[in-house]
Amino acid sequence: MKLMDPSAVQVADYRAAIFDMDGVVTRTATVHARAWKEMFDTFLQEHAARTGTPYRPFDAETEYWEHVDGLPRQEGVRRxxxxxxxxxxxxxxxxxxxxxxxxxxxxxxDQLIQTVIERDGVEVFPDWLERVQQWRAAGVKTAIVSSSRNCRTMIRAAGIEALFDARVDGETARELGLRGKPDADIFLVAAERLGVAPEQSVIFEDAISGVQAGAAGPFALVVGVARHDNHDVLREHGADIAVTALTELS
Structure with a gap:
């Protein structure tokens, strides 16, 4: 782990930037949390009625982050x-x-997420948008990764699909049999699809499992995006740098 000064990092010196979607590019964690809550609350009400047990709704503030954030749908349900x-x-x-x-x-x-996207839209982080446009203008190739099968729907709804040269998402993982984070499979495939060696690529992640995945691969740099003020945690789990916003990078 390099533990570099963010202000000294020149992302344009690297050939590729690979971004996790939720929490780095888009504020879609809130979209997912709403869909999970609507789905689980309906199921939990039905389950309580069938079993005679008390109904306790899904807590989108704690249970979403503890059990389902960043995971493929079925794994989130299991956990x-x-x-x-x-x-x-x-x-x-x-x-x-x-x-x-x-x-x-x-x-x-999956059905509910489509409804929530259409109803509420998808918000893009302005610091990411500013930097990605600058880096692409400097010749840096860009890819988006996500465990979600709705990644393409999300970035289309946000109007940013054209800002990526490659996309590796939940559909890709299912088709290729990729292992989920903290394994580095999804990032390695993204670099391959960009035609860039991992050693020339920068990973941007906001989740512990994501920075662990970045650290597990031979990537040039792993940037932890600490939008929840969890800089130390991300660094402890593999991030070389932790920033609150991408505009902290040179």
């Missing part, structure tokens, strides 16, 4: 239900949304 002590059959990838299985609940969330 949250396990935390609540609720058992459901795994089901299959083609399960319909109305089926009470891990995959069925994942499909429900």
């Amino acid at each position: 949250f239900l396990a935390a609540r002590g609720i058992e459901l059959p795994e089901g299959e990838d083609g399960d319909p949304p109305e089926r009470d299985t891990i995959h069925g609940l994942g499909q429900r969330k």
Whole structure:
């Protein structure tokens, strides 16, 4: 780990910048949290009625970050239900949304995210937009990565799809059998699709699992984006630099 001074970093000196979507490029964590809450609250009400147990709604302020943030849909469902002590059959990838299985609940969330995007839109962080335009003008190639299968829908809704030379998301991971974070697979594929060696690429991540993934690969630099004032935590888990906003970088 290099622990460099952010103001001394010249991203334009590198050939590629690879950005995680949620929390770095877009404020979509709030969009996802709304969709997860709507889905889980409906399920939890139905489960409480069937089992005679008290209904306790999904807490988007704590349970979202603890159990589902940054994870593929099915894994988020598994972890949250396990935390609540609720058992459901795994089901299959083609399960319909109305089926009470891990995959069925994942499909429900996928349907809801489309509704939430159309209703609420997608917000882009202005510091990212300012810097990415400058870096692209300087010849830096850019890629976006996300565990979400709705990544393309998100960046299209935000009007920023043209600012990326490559995209590696949940659909890509399913097609290629990529391991999720903290493994570096998703970042390595992004660098490959950009035609740039990992050693010439900078990773931008806001999650612990993301900076761990960046540190696990042979990347030139891992920048932790500490929008929740968690600079020390990101550095402890593998970030070479931690910044509140990308405009702190030269």
